Amino acid sequence: MIRVLVVDDDFMVAKVHSGYVERTPGFTVVGVAHSGADALRAVTDLRPDLVLLDIYLPDLDGIAVLRELRADPSTADTDVVVITAARDVETIRSAMRGGALHYLIKPFPYSALRDQLEHFGSLHEKLNRLSAQTGAGQQDVDAVFGARPRSASTLPKGLTEQTAKLVQKALREHPAGLSATECAQVTELSRPSARRYLEHFATNGQAEVRLRYGGTGRPERQYHWRS
Structure with missing residues (x-):
């Protein structure tokens, strides 16, 4: 461990x-x-x-x-x-x-x-x-120094470039931010799909997450594109 x-x-x-x-x-x-x-x-x-x-x-x-x-x-x-x-x-x-x-x-x-x-x-x-x-050979060293997490430009398995651009466009056009539900409505995606792309952008730093508090219940995650 x-x-x-x-x-x-x-x-x-x-x-x-x-x-x-x-x-x-x-x-x-x-x-x-x-x-x-x-x-x-x-x-x-x-x-x-x-x-x-x-x-x-x-x-x-x-x-x-x-x-x-x-x-x-x-x-x-x-x-x-x-x-x-x-x-x-x-x-x-x-x-x-x-x-x-x-x-x-x-x-x-x-x-x-x-x-x-x-x-x-x-x-x-x-x-x-x-x-x-x-001792270590160059191949061994490359395996250590080259083993990086996926880059921001690489989409996780199951995500497509075309849909990512659609979600990115929606965020850019709504500078006040979008929740996963709102993004799904704008892009005509399902809410789970929209949320996966939004979380991908948030994880790689392309989008910022802010919590939006309503009257009751848990705060909603709101995504803002980083210009």
């Missing part, structure tokens, strides 16, 4: 992300931290394989935590995926330079985190296999 530490200042968000991890075969949550100081202590005490790290923390921000982890020889090899609402380029650049494996922008569906966890699991397996060898 790959051991994961979840770091988020919001207790409910941490609980949701922990649930996502536990739903993914081969992964388990070994701890949850709600501040930068707690995260550093937890990494030292629990020795997780992977840290899901928020940026907005009440004491140290996530970038400072990442730098502390890299500066300490005992925690320098801890892998990190940043999970945050921070969208500014400087934060993204700092996370990349700090050695974060990936950067997920909140909110996101379970599938987005699952893809990253499965990617990490694949890398973990490849590196463990290489460690048993006397």
Whole structure:
């Protein structure tokens, strides 16, 4: 099992992300931290394989935590995926330079985190296999560095380019945003189909999700195309 530490200042968000991890075969949550100081202590005490790290923390921000982890020889090899609402380029650049494996922008569906966890699991397996060898060839190195999650331009299985363009056009023409139901009405798709394309765009960063609150019941996810 790959051991994961979840770091988020919001207790409910941490609980949701922990649930996502536990739903993914081969992964388990070994701890949850709600501040930068707690995260550093937890990494030292629990020795997780992977840290899901928020940026907005009440004491140290996530970038400072990442730098502390890299500066300490005992925690320098801890892998990190940043999970945050921070969208500014400087934060993204700092996370990349700090050695974060990936950067997920909140909110996101379970599938987005699952893809990253499965990617990490694949890398973990490849590196463990290489460690048993006397050396790595270029093909082995390419398998590690070339094993990336699918790009934003690659559609998941079951989605078509023609329909994706239809949904994209609907979002562009409705800058105020569309729910899955509204998108289905505009495009004449079924609601489940419209929602799959909308979630794909949200996962790869082409669309932004905002919660629209009504009078009663759960808030509705509203999708906005990023111009």
